Amino acid sequence: RFAYVNGRFVRHGEAAVHIEDRGYQLADGVYEVWAVFDGKLADAEGHFARLWRSLDELRIAHPMSEAALTMVLREAVRRNKVREGLCYLQVTRGVARRDHAFPNPAVLPSVVVTARSLDRAASEAKAAQGASVISVQENRWGRCDIKSIGLLPNALAKQAARERGAIEAWFVDDMGLVTEGASSNAWIVDAEGALRTRDTNANILRGVTRYTLLDVIRESGMVINEKPFTIAEAQSAREAFITGAGSLVTPIVQVDGVKLGDGKPGPVAKRLRALYIERARQKAV
Ligand code: PLP
Helix, strand or coil: CEEEECCEEEEHHHCCCCCCEHHHHHCCEEEEEEEEECCEECCHHHHHHHHHHHHHHHCCCCCCCHHHHHHHHHHHHHHCCCCCEEEEEEEECCECCCCCCCCCCCCCCEEEEEEEECCHHHHHHHHHHCEEEEEEECCCCCCCCCCECCCHHHHHHHHHHHHCCCCEEEEECCCCEEEEECCCEEEEECCCCCEEECCCCCCCCCCHHHHHHHHHHHHCCCCEECCCCEHHHHHCCCEEEEEECCCEEEEEEEECCEECCCCCCCHHHHHHHHHHHHHHHHHCC
């Protein structure tokens, strides 16, 4: 396996960044994850758009052009022989003597890219069964729209989920409303049959999978209500699912130990998963 580190591909096991990389010491960096279908990048544009925005919001220089970065990502996918899987990119503010404030003059950002294969047949089988989520209290910072590598609350939430046999943890805000998952956006088909997901004006990540799925939903004539929901609403919903580059569209059949309906993935979630994957495959570059 190979990883790209600051301008070159090296053996994955030997890939390293400096101990004073600000990503390592201060989580001063951002990342993106692309789903890979047939060796191609899914939702490429959307992930790039969000990457540039995350970097701009943090005043980290763009390490290279979109064209050049696309070539690096593709090369990482090719060298690792990934047909179905994920491609990860991380950009940090760079290496500098430890100081909370930015290095002055600025240093070159650090760039790391990895790619790995996934067993899509296994995830298809899992999706067909449906998964569980648990809820945790929202405890993240006020800029969750930036895809920061500072993921400690997300890691702790995910671990809590895993310890309870769930695949995801949903953060719940002070109003009792679900914000999003530790690494996915949250959706339900409510008791009235309406599709609901939280609007992105709130403090959540603007999921690229979420946006593509919204297009798919509108094109297929379904109605979407961008309105948040409570855990109780999710528990009495007809269906629930999560979206993300890793989970694609994964049906949720249990919320905090309460089964949704008959405890099986619902027709809307199943249909949206199929439609999303079809679209993503078609448009992958
Ligand atoms: N919300 C959070 C906190 C995430 O980390 C992610 C992705 O990993 C998502 C939502 C889903 O975003 P995307 O669909 O762009 O992968």
